[in-house]
Amino acid sequence: MRHLIEPMDFTVLETERLLALAEDIAERPEAYRDVCAYKKLATLFYEPSTRTRLSFEAAMMNLGGKVLGFSSADSSSASKGESVADTIRVVSHYADIAAIRHPMEGAPLRASQYASIPVINAGDGGHQHPTQTLTDLLTIQRRAGRLTGLTLGLCGDLKYGRTVHSLVQSMMRWPGNRFVFICPPELSMPAYLLAELREAGIPFETVERLDEAIPMLDILYMTRIQRERFSSAAQYERLKNCYILTPAEMQRGQAHLAVLHPLPRVNEIAPAVDDDPRAAYFEQAGNGVYVRMALILTLLELGLE
Amino acid sequence: MLTIDRIQNGIIIDHIRTGMGIKLYRLLELEQQGVPVALITGVHSKKYGTKDIIKIEGLPALPELGILAALDPHITVLRIENGEISERLNPQPPQRLTNIAKCGNARCITSCEEGIDHIFERSDHGQYRCIYCTRVLTLD
Numbered sequence: 001m002r003h004l005i006e007p008m009d010f011t012v013l014e015t016e017r018l019l020a021l022a023e024d025i026a027e028r029p030e031a032y033r034d035v036c037a038y039k040k041l042a043t044l045f046y047e048p049s050t051r052t053r054l055s056f057e058a059a060m061m062n063l064g065g066k067v068l069g070f071s072s073a074d075s076s077s078a079s080k081g082e083s084v085a086d087t088i089r090v091v092s093h094y095a096d097i098a099a100i101r102h103p104m105e106g107a108p109l110r111a112s113q114y115a116s117i118p119v120i121n122a123g124d125g126g127h128q129h130p131t132q133t134l135t136d137l138l139t140i141q142r143r144a145g146r147l148t149g150l151t152l153g154l155c156g157d158l159k160y161g162r163t164v165h166s167l168v169q170s171m172m173r174w175p176g177n178r179f180v181f182i183c184p185p186e187l188s189m190p191a192y193l194l195a196e197l198r199e200a201g202i203p204f205e206t207v208e209r210l211d212e213a214i215p216m217l218d219i220l221y222m223t224r225i226q227r228e229r230f231s232s233a234a235q236y237e238r239l240k241n242c243y244i245l246t247p248a249e250m251q252r253g254q255a256h257l258a259v260l261h262p263l264p265r266v267n268e269i270a271p272a273v274d275d276d277p278r279a280a281y282f283e284q285a286g287n288g289v290y291v292r293m294a295l296i297l298t299l300l301e302l303g304l305e
Numbered sequence: 306m307l308t309i310d311r312i313q314n315g316i317i318i319d320h321i322r323t324g325m326g327i328k329l330y331r332l333l334e335l336e337q338q339g340v341p342v343a344l345i346t347g348v349h350s351k352k353y354g355t356k357d358i359i360k361i362e363g364l365p366a367l368p369e370l371g372i373l374a375a376l377d378p379h380i381t382v383l384r385i386e387n388g389e390i391s392e393r394l395n396p397q398p399p400q401r402l403t404n405i406a407k408c409g410n411a412r413c414i415t416s417c418e419e420g421i422d423h424i425f426e427r428s429d430h431g432q433y434r435c436i437y438c439t440r441v442l443t444l445d
Contacts, residue, residue, distance in 0.1 A: 083418050106414040106437025110421065125412050127438055 002299055003112040003119040006128045007166055012173050014298075015137070022138050022287070022294035029062065032293065035302055036065030042095035043069035044087065044111075045122070046102040051263065051285070052122050052131075056099045059292035068095060085114040092116040097300055100124075118299035126162050131295065132262055133166040135288040140171075140219055142287065143258035143280055149176035153213050156223035156243050156268060159187045163262045164223055168193060172202055179204040182213045184239045187225065209242055214253045220245070222261045222281075224268050246270040253278065260284055309343050309360060317383040318359040318373065323347050325377065326357030332372060332405065335361065353379070370396035372405060375433060400427050406442060413438040 003009065010018065025032050041060040045053050048071060057067045084102070088111040091098055098115065100108045101122040108121035108128075123129040141147055152171060154164050158181055168189070171177050179197070181189050181204060188206060197204050207213050214220065225243050227236050245259065250273055253259075261269055261281040273279050296302075321329060326346050335342045340363035350356040373380045375398040382394040402425040408415045414437050415421045425433035425442045433442040 083420070084414065085418075085420075102414075103412075104414040104417055105410065105412050105439075106435070109437055110414050110418070125438075 001116075001118060003108075003115070003121075004130050004295060004299065005109050005112055005119070005121045007130045007133045007170050009130070015134070015170075015173075018134065018291070018294050018298055019138050019141055021297065022134075022290040023142065025293050026142075026287070026290045032063055032297070034064040035297060036060060036063035036300070039063075039065040039097070039300065040095040041065055041067050041069075041296065042091045042098040043067060043071070043122075044091065044098055044100045044102075045069065045071045046073040046100075046107070048072055049101050049123060052101060055131075055285070055288045056120075056122065056292050058289050059296060062289065063293055063296060065096075065296075084110045087111075088115045088119070097296060120295060120299065126160070128166065129162060130166070131288065131292055132163050133170050134291045134295065135284060136163070136167050136221070136260060136262070137170060138287045138291050139260055139280055139284040140258070142283075144218055144256070147171065147174040147177075150218045151178050151180065151216055152219045152221065153180040153182055153210075153217040154189075154221045154223070155182040155210055155213075155245075157187045157225045158183045158189045158223070161223045164221065165190070165193060167221060169196070172197065172200055178202065180213045180217065181206040182208070182210050182243070184208060184225075184235070184242075186235070208239075210245065211242075211249050211252060214249050214257070217253065217257055220253070220257060220259045222259065222265070222268055224266050244268050244270065245273055247272050247276070250276055250278065309345060311388055312360050312362045312385050313388050315340075315360065315362045315385050317361075317385060319356070319381045319383060320350065320353065320377075320379050321357035321359065322353075322377055322379070323355045323357055326359055329357075329359060329373065329376065332376075335359070338363075370394065371399040372396075372402065374398040375402060375405075375427070378431070398427060398431070401425065402427075402433055402442070408435040408438060408440060409443065410435065410438045410440040413440065 043053050043056055053071060060067050084107050092115050095117060097118045099120040099122040100111050102124050105125040105127035108119055108124050112119040121128055121130055144150055158164050168179060222245055244267060257278045258280045259278055263281060263285060326344050330344050340361060343360040345358045347355050370382060374396045382396060383390050384392040384394060404423050407423050413435060415423055424436045426436050427433055
């Protein structure tokens with residue numbers, strides 16, 4: 001029995017197979033609509049995350065399965081002090097697979113230690129969010145046609161952005177990729193990740209301005225910068241517009257550029273960019289459903305040829 | 306000059322980073338061993354400038370000595386018999402530490418639920434990380 005707690009739980013080959021299955025699902029959804037008939041997904045969301053939860057629920061429904069669960073700790077036995085371990089032991093009798101979202105880091109791992117059903121980490125605090133990473137990988141693959149030999153720009157809050165860290169660690173596994181980190185100095189990529197890149201011999205550079213970096217990119221991954229992350233208001237005022245994507249920056253991008261964002265976006269991507277064919281962030285959300293469908297099938301060992 | 310008698314039969318833990326001696330003393334639960342123990346701190350070291358030393362007379366049942374290597378790979382452990390060094394022990398750092406310390410991350414599941422062992426796995430870089438939140442264990 002397998003679980004997905006972090007992206008590295010799947011080998012490169014397993015990840016490629018899962019993405020291939022997701023692509024097939026996207027192309028032929030009708031072939032999968034009854035595969036999970038009589039199966040149930042438990043969505044155990046100890047904190048609200050409407051988009052992720054709806055994505056999981058849509059995925060299971062698209063497969064012909066049913067969904068049960070809770071959307072906040074208040075409406076669960078957690079309000080009575082029940083441990084994650086006890087909850088999953090009980091839920092293992094109610095459902096065939098579980099997706100857990102929890103504010104405390106490591107909670108899904110804890111659940112997987114006591115579950116008799118597959119467990120999917122739907123996000124644990126600022127730690128991991130593996131299905132977001134798989135969604136990002138699928139979007140890159142569908143747009144670029146590959147996961148190799150790409151120049152990826154990561155823009156915004158690279159210090160605290162878990163989706164950025166996870167994406168970099170995942171894309172490192174495929175050959176020929178290089179990274180451009182676009183951020184203010186106080187929000188740079190953590191030193192341990194840069195060390196991993198150096199040890200692996202993967203080229204990267206760090207720049208402060210988005211307009212300088214965008215001409216060289218195949219993929220641009222935008223993230224939001226929060227005012228409170230800056231050490232001073234003056235610094236924020238000076239830099240806040242350097243990490244906002246507008247049509248002016250898009251004019252400097254290549255024709256095949258794809259722009260991703262884990263959403264929700266606030267002001268870091270101007271609405272005027274939405275109609276640019278290179279904007280991939282809304283289809284990215286749609287890809288999340290295909291990836292979750294493929295993941296459910298894989299963990300339930302119902303992956304079809 | 307500080308003078309401590311030589312031990313006749315026991316163990317010397319040498320080249321402890323200055324200040325860590327007292328932490329090792331507690332980790333190894335030496336005060337519960339019922340044998341004479343000397344903890345010497347800040348003595349001169351040719352190699353490191355200063356160091357701590359622990360001398361234990363007698364041969365108590367010590368916890369896993371691999372913990373010492375996990376904390377500091379420079380630590381040396383000498384077995385003393387009849388006043389002479391009979392063996393230099395090179396404890397290997399274990400792959401996993403369990404309940405040696407608590408994870409210091411307030412956002413880790415181990416900090417809010419009871420009954421969870423605090424487990425740290427050794428990484429390729431020699432650091433110990435909590436298996437739940439992957440934060441690095443620090444004992445400083």
